[in-house]
Amino acid sequence: MPATDATDVKALLFDVFGTVVDWRSSLIDDLSAYAAQRGLEGDWTKLVDVWRQAYVPSMDAVRKNPQADFLTLDELHRRSLERLVGEFGIKGLTEDDLNYMVTGWHRLKPWSGVVAALERLHTKYILAPLSNGNVGLLTRMAKNAGLPWDMVFGSDIFRHYKPDPENYLGAAKLLNLQPGEVMLVAAHNYDLRAAQALGLKTAFIPRPTEYGPLQTIDFDATGDWTIVADDLAGIADQLGC
Amino acid sequence: MPATDATDVKALLFDVFGTVVDWRSSLIDDLSAYAAQRGLEGDWTKLVDVWRQAYVPSMDAVRKNPQADFLTLDELHRRSLERLVGEFGIKGLTEDDLNYMVTGWHRLKPWSGVVAALERLHTKYILAPLSNGNVGLLTRMAKNAGLPWDMVFGSDIFRHYKPDPENYLGAAKLLNLQPGEVMLVAAHNYDLRAAQALGLKTAFIPRPTEYGPLQTIDFDATGDWTIVADDLAGIADQLGC
Structure with missing residues (x-):
């Protein structure tokens, strides 16, 4: 069964750099x-x-x-x-x-297990990146890596960069959804904090090797996120996919 | 071998209502x-x-x-x-x-053969609708019908309706492409005429039953389009897919 707070969610939006790809x-x-x-x-x-x-x-x-x-x-x-x-x-x-x-x-490569987990989530949810990458970059990345997006939200659609509110609210609006029907999935607490403040649901996974030896933050969830999991497969588990 | 005039094409954009779905x-x-x-x-x-x-x-x-x-x-x-x-x-x-x-x-259904032809074209080109439908509508339609889009260009991204130039040129720009690297596929001559005037390549297929007994136009190509075919499979043939 889905996590109780996620029952209204219709679409999952994904941070990309660090969260989906290494x-x-x-x-x-x-x-x-x-x-x-x-x-x-x-x-x-x-x-x-x-x-x-x-x-x-x-x-x-x-x-x-x-x-x-x-x-x-x-x-x-x-x-x-x-x-x-x-x-x-x-x-x-x-x-x-x-x-x-x-x-x-x-041409960035996904972290291990990403494509399989996205395929599971894709059966039940609308999936899209919500990234500071532009549409041209994200579309080619998805084609190269086999990421099964239903839509590609690049920052050039909104002409803003996260964490500006235009990106989170703009994506929900373009999908005919209320903010609470959208969940942001990210390995970065700042991104989830901005989404949560606007009414979106949130899911955190750690990517402790994203920055290699330079990593100093985001080893753990630091907010009250809707879902916290070890990886995208764990999010699929919690969403009943 | 691809049609000579189509050798620079990197992305195919599709009119949707009438062209892709019945x-x-x-x-x-x-x-x-x-x-x-x-x-x-x-x-x-x-x-x-x-x-x-x-x-x-x-x-x-x-x-x-x-x-x-x-x-x-x-x-x-x-x-x-x-x-x-x-x-x-x-x-x-x-x-x-x-x-x-x-x-x-x-929930509109694709014309016969559309999904198979799009799968062929998808191996070689970036595919996206360029429709007067909005993102929310087109994204759900694609999920219902199994349309393998790499990106979804709804009119609400551009806040314009075709045949306004913002839609054709805006889609090319969001894909990091020049107009001549993009081909519009449509069953409507007016749409191709607008695209051609802006430098896009063009492909026409007839959909003579789109309007049922009310159909009066678009039985045949009325412009000098890059490709004219009987259906999307014919376009895939001419593009060497």
């Missing part, structure tokens, strides 16, 4: 293999970690300047990368190389 | 069965035909009043239905009955 290992593997093939030298682990560290500040710059054009995460990734390859002294990159590296975010 | 037969069957079960009396074929005739004028009213809130197709269907049941003298409808009837548009 961006760090995927990118390190992808860039290292590509660099070896192209004869490029660089500290790819460090590059990936610093690239990801540019993520929140780059989105915040968009958020604080709402009168400017919205920049997608692909565009922010590209700008950060151009700066970082200079700082890292990586030489000999062509336009094709930069494009390949930026679209590494389109 | 709205008329589906709704007549759905409403007739429901009415029999509920003991409701009415001319359901006539109701469906007149309901659909309200479609273009109701969207045009939204289009001509852009400063007002965008109304979704579900909302327009509901308003038209409330008016028509009065005009048709249909008695005894509850709120649940009206909701059931409006969501009949979420």
Whole structure:
């Protein structure tokens, strides 16, 4: 039987980077293999970690300047990368190389067991990512990884980045649902806190290796979430799928 | 081998009502069965035909009043239905009955062969509806009918109705694609004409029974479309899928 507080839920929305896909290992593997093939030298682990560290500040710059054009995460990734390859002294990159590296975010691999758990949840719920990634990125990622989304909510639909309320409430509205009929699934407490404050249901799973040795938070649930489980299969169990 | 002019195409966008699903037969069957079960009396074929005739004028009213809130197709269907049941003298409808009837548009059945052809096209292309239906409607329709979309472009994402350019160009932009990398598939020449004028590729298939005895147009291609085929399987053939 479903968890009591989840009986009204019709749709599950998923944070993606870290929750569904293992961006760090995927990118390190992808860039290292590509660099070896192209004869490029660089500290790819460090590059990936610093690239990801540019993520929140780059989105915040968009958020604080709402009168400017919205920049997608692909565009922010590209700008950060151009700066970082200079700082890292990586030489000999062509336009094709930069494009390949930026679209590494389109080829991220899911954590173990994700696709099977999503297939279980898909039988009973509408499933969609609710990510700061853009539609183009998330659509290609899903095709590459076999993620069975019914819809793709990229941040460029809302022209806002989470945790802005427009994303959570906008997704519920586009699905003809009340906030309480939607559950956000995330490995990040801040994301669930924003969703809960707007009336959405919440589900937490830990991803304690997401940031590798740099991880400092989100080892455990720090809020009163509707569901807490070890992984997506545990959420499917609790939802009776 | 793909048709020469289609070699750059990365995504196929589909008109839905009439092109992918047989709205008329589906709704007549759905409403007739429901009415029999509920003991409701009415001319359901006539109701469906007149309901659909309200479609273009109701969207045009939204289009001509852009400063007002965008109304979704579900909302327009509901308003038209409330008016028509009065005009048709249909008695005894509850709120649940009206909701059931409006969501009949979420349960439309695909034309024969559609799902198999989409599965073929899905192996090579990004597939998405580009419809005047809203996301909530189209997402549920796809889940009911097994349509393998990678993304769902409802008109409420763009807050415009086709043939406004925002929908065609907005979908290409959200997919990180140039207009010429996107092909619209439709059974309606007006829709393809709007897409072609904006630089999209075009594919026409006829649906000569879409409007039943009321059909007067779209028996044949009337423009210089990239592909013309008898059905979606024929498009898959020409695209080498």
